[in-house]
Amino acid sequence: xxxxxxxxxxxxxxxxxxxxxxxxxxxxxxxxxxxxxxxxxxxxxxxxxxxxxxxxxxxxxxxxxxxxxxxxxxxxxxxxxxxxxxxxxxxxxxxxxxxxxxxxxxxxxxxxxxxxxxxxxxxxxxxxxxxxxxxxxxxxxxxxxxxxxxxxxxxxxxxxxxxxxxxxxxxxxxxxxxxxxxxxxxxxxxxxxxxxxxxxxxxxxxxxxxxxxxxxxxxxxxxxxxxxxxxxxxxxxxxxxxxxxxxxxxxxxxxxxxxxxxxxxxxxxxxxxxxxxxxxxxxxxxxxxxxxxxxxxxxxxxxxxxxxxxxxxxxxxxxxxxxxx
Amino acid sequence: xxxxxxxxxxxxxxxxxxxxxxxxxxxxxxxxxxxxxxxxxxxxxxxxxxxxxxxxxxxxxxxxxxxxxxxxxxxxxxxxxxxxxxxxxxxxxxxxxxxxxxxxxxxxxxxxxxxxxxxxxxxxxxxxxxxxxxxxxxxxxxxxxxxxxxxxxxxxxxxxxxxxxxxxxxxxxxxxxxxxxxxxxxxxxxxxxxxxxxxxxxxxxxxxxxxxxxxxxxxxxxxxxxxxxxxxxxxxxxxxxxxxxxxxxxxxxxxxxxxxxxxxxxxxxxxxxxxxxxxxxxxxxxxxxxxxxxxxxxxxxxxxxxxxxxxxxxxxxxxxxxxxxxxxxxxxxxxxxxxxxxxxxxxxxxxxxxxxxxxxxxxxxxxxxxxxxxxxxxxxxxxxxxxxxxxxxxxxxxxxxxxxxxxxxxxxxxxxxxxxxxxxxxxxxxxxxxxxxxxxxxxxxxxxxxxxxxxx
Numbered sequence: 059x060x061x062x063x064x065x066x067x068x069x070x071x072x073x074x075x076x077x078x079x080x081x082x083x084x085x086x087x088x089x090x091x092x093x094x095x096x097x098x099x100x101x102x103x104x105x106x107x108x109x110x111x112x113x114x115x116x117x118x119x120x121x122x123x124x125x126x127x128x129x130x131x132x133x134x135x136x137x138x139x140x141x142x143x144x145x146x147x148x149x150x151x152x153x154x155x156x157x158x159x160x161x162x163x164x165x166x167x168x169x170x171x172x173x174x175x176x177x178x179x180x181x182x183x184x185x186x187x188x189x190x191x192x193x194x195x196x197x198x199x200x201x202x203x204x205x206x207x208x209x210x211x212x213x214x215x216x217x218x219x220x221x222x223x224x225x226x227x228x229x230x231x232x233x234x235x236x237x238x239x240x241x242x243x244x245x246x247x248x249x250x251x252x253x254x255x256x257x258x259x260x261x262x263x264x265x266x267x268x269x270x271x272x273x274x275x276x277x278x279x280x281x282x283x284x285x286x287x288x289x290x291x292x293x294x295x296x297x298x299x300x301x302x303x304x305x306x307x308x309x310x311x312x313x314x315x316x317x318x319x320x321x322x323x324x325x326x327x328x329x330x331x332x333x334x335x336x337x338x339x340x341x342x343x344x345x346x347x348x349x350x351x352x353x354x355x356x357x358x359x360x361x362x363x364x365x366x367x368x369x370x371x372x373x374x375x376x377x378x379x380x381x382x383x
Numbered sequence: 384x385x386x387x388x389x390x391x392x393x394x395x396x397x398x399x400x401x402x403x404x405x406x407x408x409x410x411x412x413x414x415x416x417x418x419x420x421x422x423x424x425x426x427x428x429x430x431x432x433x434x435x436x437x438x439x440x441x442x443x444x445x446x447x448x449x450x451x452x453x454x455x456x457x458x459x460x461x462x463x464x465x466x467x468x469x470x471x472x473x474x475x476x477x478x479x480x481x482x483x484x485x486x487x488x489x490x491x492x493x494x495x496x497x498x499x500x501x502x503x504x505x506x507x508x509x510x511x512x513x514x515x516x517x518x519x520x521x522x523x524x525x526x527x528x529x530x531x532x533x534x535x536x537x538x539x540x541x542x543x544x545x546x547x548x549x550x551x552x553x554x555x556x557x558x559x560x561x562x563x564x565x566x567x568x569x570x571x572x573x574x575x576x577x578x579x580x581x582x583x584x585x586x587x588x589x590x591x592x593x594x595x596x597x598x599x600x601x602x603x604x605x606x607x608x609x610x611x612x613x614x615x616x617x618x619x620x621x622x623x624x625x626x627x628x629x630x631x632x633x634x635x636x637x638x639x640x641x642x643x644x645x646x647x648x649x650x651x652x653x654x655x656x657x658x659x660x661x662x663x664x665x666x667x668x669x670x671x672x673x674x675x676x677x678x679x680x681x682x683x684x685x686x687x688x689x690x691x692x693x694x695x696x697x698x699x700x701x702x703x704x705x706x707x708x709x710x711x712x713x714x715x716x717x718x719x720x721x722x723x724x725x726x727x728x729x730x731x732x733x734x735x736x737x738x739x740x741x742x743x744x745x746x747x748x749x750x751x752x753x754x755x756x757x758x759x760x761x762x763x764x765x766x767x768x769x770x771x772x773x774x775x776x777x778x779x780x781x782x783x784x785x786x787x788x789x790x791x792x793x794x795x796x797x798x799x800x801x802x803x804x805x806x807x808x809x810x811x812x813x814x815x816x817x818x819x820x821x822x823x824x825x826x827x828x829x830x831x832x833x834x835x836x837x838x839x
Contacts, residue, residue: 073653073656077656077657080657084665093673096676210815210818211815216766216810216814217767219803225793321658325767343771351665354658355658358656358661362658363656
């Protein structure tokens with residue numbers, strides 16, 4: 059088990075290098091630092107001196123891969139590739155284009171993200187499984203058919219509408235909770251309630267529909283017929299036989315996103331004014347701050363890879379027949 | 384008049400042509416024909432297909448662009464004709480100037496007066512402040528009280544014309560398809576409703592703003608219809624860019640195995656480990672910088688917006704092939720173990736021929752299911768990307784841009800709800816139809832569900 063995890067961690071290295079090379083190509087080769095300087099400083103009336111000054115300030119005045127002017131190992135380290143890309147591996151994210159320390163920004167901003175994303179995730183799965191089980195109980199009836207139709211209709215509504223509609227209805231018309239904002243002390247739940255609710259409701263359509271198909275696939279298996287034949291009640295069949303067996307496919311989709319919960323949601327955070335990583339990314343995109351975007355791409359990939367490893371580990375827990383080696 | 388062929392217009396017509404050929408080719412395969420027959424033998428399949436076809440039709444009409452010739456200016460010599468910088472499409476003509484009736488700012492659906500007060504002068508030159516009358520709504524009315532009876536009368540007349548048109552259209556099809564066993568009546572009903580709504584919308588829009596006007600005074604109903612082209616094109620073009628990459632790499636990885644497989648797996652794991660939205664945002668931003676630095680490439684603003692649009696399709700396609708590639712690789716691995724492929728090997732058939740003749744036709748169902756499934760998710764993604772600011776160019780009508788503007792409108796007093804509703808209705812109908820249709824297609828084509836094991 060441990061050997062397997064270590065091996066998987068080693069497999070992650072080439073992938074991270076690939077991610078790194080890709081972002082490096084996108085940010086420095088396709089778009090030269092000159093182009094970035096021009097678009098940061100404004101389109102027109104940019105002097106060459108201003109561009110040089112900007113590049114110097116942000117450390118983009120170095121050569122891309124090889125620096126013949128520097129002595130010794132400096133020839134490799136004093137380059138953009140080393141200072142901007144390879145440093146990421148040491149979790150040294152450097153400074154954003156506006157001069158803020160990215161590492162400290164990330165470490166303070168991930169907690170508000172988690173405060174929204176984690177409850178949404180847990181409540182969401184619970185609600186989806188309950189709804190799906192309920193629908194499976196009425197399989198092949200009129201109710202089942204209508205439920206699927208409603209799921210598809212819910213899926214067809216853009217996430218943006220859920221947020222806007224939720225804010226409008228719950229916060230503006232009914233005035234139950236504040237429209238947006240964030241609080242770290244006692245009042246925090248008031249601000250978290252609506253984002254979590256919107257997140258859960260928006261996920262029901264696709265989530266419950268997906269779980270329904272998984273449950274139905276299990277419900278057609280022989281062991282279910284056996285259980286019914288020996289006289290197990292419908293409730294017992296659902297919870298004791300179908301649910302545990304459907305857990306494996308559920309885990310594939312679910313565990314992989316757990317680490318990424320730290321990244322938060324782009325839309326929900328920006329609409330509800332939550333100072334998490336999602337709104338951090340959105341601000342960076344709007345301000346064209348490539349240093350932050352680069353760092354977030356790297357963090358996101360790491361979290362995804364961790365999620366993949368966790369998925370494999372969770373299989374052994376859900377299905378004792380599986381052995382990782 | 385001078386026709387203008389945008390890149391996206393060309394691509395979409397090429398695409399429709401290719402799709403038609405593809406389906407004609409597929410028709411020869413009896414098994415695929417039974418699958419399609421299963422899809423279209425349901426009423427739901429007929430209804431959703433008709434709706435999707437309507438959207439595609441609108442998008443195609445909106446993809447025939449031209450620039451109007453301007454009237455020659457008095458006093459200038461020479462025969463040179465100047466063309467309008469505004470690009471018009473065939474759809475604009477068919478909507479009978481719906482997009483040219485601008486107001487000053489917001490106005491509610493069927494309103495006669497503007498949404499905001501404005502300084503005005505009365506007959507004696509005294510200044511006062513009131514809601515001004517709209518330029519293009521209800522000007523024919525003698526007094527404001529006549530509005531609703533007038534709307535009712537005009538609607539009834541429009542509906543009668545619509546029914547007449549629908550009767551002709553349906554009548555012709557009824558004659559042509561009299562021997563067909565499929566439930567065409569479901570499609571006909573949908574067509575009738577669509578035609579009636581269309582006739583009603585176009586005719587009544589000449590007297591009122593059916594869905595009001597937005598901040599810039601543009602007709603919301605017109606904006607929503609213009610969003611159709613963006614949505615449909617994005618959904619199809621992005622998928623079509625993604626398909627060749629995913630299919631080629633997937634089939635090769637599954638068939639050749641070994642290092643080819645390793646490389647392909649490495650590629651898609653790397654790509655899918657990058658948060659999709661960030662990758663898309665970064666690519667779009669970089670392309671935007673490129674456009675901004677090279678403004679001379681594009682003659683009219685529309686071409687610039689179009690370039691950005693195609694770039695977006697391209698980026699969406701290039702970043703989203705990994706899941707399909709994974710599916711096709713797995714399926715090819717399975718197929719290449721089967722007896723008939725082994726037999727082909729034994730006969731000395733070349734690799735290319737085995738891939739094209741024996742493997743590819745057997746993964747077609749996966750491609751088809753993904754194509755229909757991805758379409759709706761791409762339409763939804765467009766709205767989100769436009770909201771983030773890396774989507775469609777704001778000058779090009781799109782539902783995402785409409786929703787984006789609607790955020791501040793809901794906090795106004797009284798609430799401006801019509802822009803959001805317009806975008807919502809048009810988007811919801813398209814995505815719902817596509818989702819339901821994709822369910823049917825999957826049920827028919829997926830061998831795992833088999834015939835009869837319907838999800839609906």
